[in-house]
Amino acid sequence: MSSTFGGVELGKRALQTQQKSMSVAGHNIANAANENYSRQRAIQSTTIPYTSPSLYSSTGAGQVGTGVYVKEISRMRDQFIDNRIWYENQGLGAWNIRKENLQQIEGIYNELDEGSLKSSLDDFFQYFSNLVGADPESSDSTRGAIIQQAVTLTTQMNHINASLMEFREHLGSEIENKISKVNNLTSKIADLNKQIKAIEADTTKAANDLCDERDALIDDLSKMIDIQVTIDSENQAQVSLNGIGIVHGDDSRKIIAEANDVSRTSADGKRTYNDGEFDKYTFTIDGNEAHIDSGEIYGLMTVREEIADQKMNKLDLLAESLIEEVNALHRTGYGKSDLGMTEMVSAEQTNTADPLDGNTSTIQVLVNDGTTTTTTDITINSGDSLADIASNINSVANVTATVNGDRLEIESAAGYTIDIVDRSTDDEVNAIEELGLRGTGAGRDFFSGSDASSITVSDQILDHPENIAASSLAADSDGKKGNDYVGNQSIALKIAQLATETSVSGLGNATFNEFWQTQASQLGVKISGAKAMENNQKVLLGSLEEKKQEVSGVSLDEEFTEMIKFQHGYNAASKVVSIMDEMLDTLINGII
Structure with missing residues (x-):
C-alpha cells in the first residue's frame, strides 16, 4: 500500500497544479485587451500511479493514483486560419x-x-x-x-x-x-x-x-x-x-x-x-x-x-x-495686322472634272504690290474642270495657279499678296465656298512645346493679341494697314468647335471635351x-478574424469560471493536506 506521507505529496501536487492553472487564467485575463495575444490553457494530467503492474508488485485492488500535474501550457491557435x-x-x-x-x-x-x-x-x-x-x-x-x-x-x-x-x-x-x-x-x-x-x-x-x-x-x-x-x-x-x-x-x-x-x-x-x-x-x-x-x-x-x-x-x-x-x-489663319496672303489652297475635290457640279461663278482676284491693288474678275463656267479654273486664274499677272492632285493651289509672285473674293450673282454659286478655298495663313503657332511638361503659349501670341489668327483671309484693299477680313473669324470658329463638335483622330476620334x-x-x-x-x-478578413477569436480570443466570463473551478480545487486540495496532517498526528502522537 502507499505511504501515509504519500497523501501529503498528492495534496501538495494538487495545490501546485491548481495554483499554476490559476496563474494561467490570470495571465489570460491580464492580456484580454491585447490583440496579438493567444489564449493559453493549462493542460492537467495525472501523475504516474503508485506501483506499476509487474510480476513483483504487491497485490491489491489496483493502482493508486498519485495526483495531478500541469503537463503543458498550450497556446490556443489554428494554423490554418x-x-x-x-x-x-x-x-x-x-x-x-x-x-x-x-x-x-x-x-x-x-x-x-x-x-x-x-x-x-x-x-x-x-x-x-x-x-x-x-x-x-x-x-x-x-x-x-x-x-x-x-x-x-x-x-x-x-x-x-x-x-x-x-x-x-x-x-x-x-x-x-x-x-x-x-x-x-x-x-x-x-x-x-x-x-x-x-x-x-x-x-x-x-x-x-x-x-x-x-x-x-x-x-x-x-x-x-x-x-x-x-x-x-x-x-x-x-x-x-x-x-x-x-x-x-x-x-x-x-x-x-x-x-x-x-x-x-x-x-x-x-x-x-x-x-x-x-x-x-x-x-x-x-x-x-x-x-x-x-x-x-x-x-x-x-x-x-x-x-x-x-x-x-x-x-x-x-x-x-x-x-x-x-x-x-491657327497656321492657316490671319491676325488683325496681317495685310495679305501669299498662298491659297482648296479642299480636296471629289470631282476634279467638274468641281462646281455644272454651276457657274464669278470671283475677283486682288493682287497688291504693297502700294496698289489691282483687281481682275474671272468667270468660272459650267463644266469647267479644276485645271480650267487654274488656267483662268493664271491669266492674272503675278499669280500662279496649279493643280496638285485633287487640290487647287494659288501663289503670288515675290513681293505681292493675293486675295480672292466672291462676286457671284444670284443665279451663280460661291466658288470660294464650293472649292473650300482658303489662305494657307500667316503660319504662326498658337502653342509651343510638345507635351504637358513643355506646353506654353507661343511668344508670337503671348504679348501680341493682334496676332491671334481668327480669320481665314487677309487683305488691305483700303490701305489702312489693317486686315479687311478681321471680322471673318472662321478660324476662331473652327478652333472653338474642337471642344465638342470636331472629332480628333489622335484622341480616338473624340472631341477634346469627350476625351478628358x-x-x-x-x-x-x-x-x-x-x-x-x-x-x-x-x-x-473580418470573418477570418472572428474565427480566430473563437479559437484564440480571451473570454472574461470563461476565465472567471475557470478561476472559480481552480479556486475550489485549491481549497479541496488544502482540505486533503489538512486531513492528512490530522491522520499523521494521530499516527505519530496519538498511539501510545
Whole structure:
C-alpha cells in the first residue's frame, strides 16, 4: 500500500497544479485587451500511479493514483486560419494602398472641384467662340482673354505634370521605406525563431508569448508582400517570397530594391520617354530576382505604373493633340495686322472634272504690290474642270495657279499678296465656298512645346493679341494697314468647335471635351473598383478574424469560471493536506 506521507505529496501536487492553472487564467485575463495575444490553457494530467503492474508488485485492488500535474501550457491557435489571414492580408494591403493613392491622383487633377483641367479647357475654347461673335474693331479684350485663359490652361498642365512626377517619386521612396521595414521584420522573426528554439529545447517548456510576438510580426509582413509561411516540427517559422526563402530558422535574407531607368513608348507610338524620365523597381535576394505580386509594395508599384500611363497616354496625349490641332488651324489663319496672303489652297475635290457640279461663278482676284491693288474678275463656267479654273486664274499677272492632285493651289509672285473674293450673282454659286478655298495663313503657332511638361503659349501670341489668327483671309484693299477680313473669324470658329463638335483622330476620334471627360471617368471607375475590392477583403478578413477569436480570443466570463473551478480545487486540495496532517498526528502522537 502507499505511504501515509504519500497523501501529503498528492495534496501538495494538487495545490501546485491548481495554483499554476490559476496563474494561467490570470495571465489570460491580464492580456484580454491585447490583440496579438493567444489564449493559453493549462493542460492537467495525472501523475504516474503508485506501483506499476509487474510480476513483483504487491497485490491489491489496483493502482493508486498519485495526483495531478500541469503537463503543458498550450497556446490556443489554428494554423490554418492564420495562413488564410496572412494570405488575405496581402490583398487588403494592395487594394488599400491602390485606393488611397489613386485618390491622390484624382486630387492632383482636381476634376471634382472648380478650376479643374476640364473647366480650364472648356473656358479656353469658349473664349474662341466668344471671339466669333465679337465686334471686329473692339475685339482686343476678347483676344486678351483668350491669351490669359491659354496661359492658365498651359500652366495648369505644367503643374499637373510636375505634381504627378513628384508624386511618383514619393511613391518610389515609399517602396524603399517599406522594403527596409520588410527586412527589419524578417530579421526580428529570425531572432524570435532563435529564442523560441532555445526555450523549447526543454520539451517541458513552450514559448507561447514569443510565438504570439512572432505571429504579430508575420501579420505586419503579410500586409506588405505576398509571403508564404510554414511552421516546422521545431516550431520554426519558415517564410518565403514566391519560392525564395527570406526567413529560414534563425537566418534572414534581405530584399534589395533597385530603381532602373527604362525607355517607354506611348500607346499610340508617337511619344518616346527615354532613360531617366521613368524608372521601374526590381527586387533581388542574394542576387536572384524576386517578384512581389501582392501586398502594399505591389499596390505602390501599380500606382506608379498608373501615373506613367496617366502622363504618357492621357495628359501628354491631351497636350500634344491640343498643340497639334490648334496650331494646325491657327497656321492657316490671319491676325488683325496681317495685310495679305501669299498662298491659297482648296479642299480636296471629289470631282476634279467638274468641281462646281455644272454651276457657274464669278470671283475677283486682288493682287497688291504693297502700294496698289489691282483687281481682275474671272468667270468660272459650267463644266469647267479644276485645271480650267487654274488656267483662268493664271491669266492674272503675278499669280500662279496649279493643280496638285485633287487640290487647287494659288501663289503670288515675290513681293505681292493675293486675295480672292466672291462676286457671284444670284443665279451663280460661291466658288470660294464650293472649292473650300482658303489662305494657307500667316503660319504662326498658337502653342509651343510638345507635351504637358513643355506646353506654353507661343511668344508670337503671348504679348501680341493682334496676332491671334481668327480669320481665314487677309487683305488691305483700303490701305489702312489693317486686315479687311478681321471680322471673318472662321478660324476662331473652327478652333472653338474642337471642344465638342470636331472629332480628333489622335484622341480616338473624340472631341477634346469627350476625351478628358472619359479619362476623368475612367480614373473614378478605377477608384471605385479599388474601394470595392478593399471592402471585399475587409469582409473576408473580418470573418477570418472572428474565427480566430473563437479559437484564440480571451473570454472574461470563461476565465472567471475557470478561476472559480481552480479556486475550489485549491481549497479541496488544502482540505486533503489538512486531513492528512490530522491522520499523521494521530499516527505519530496519538498511539501510545
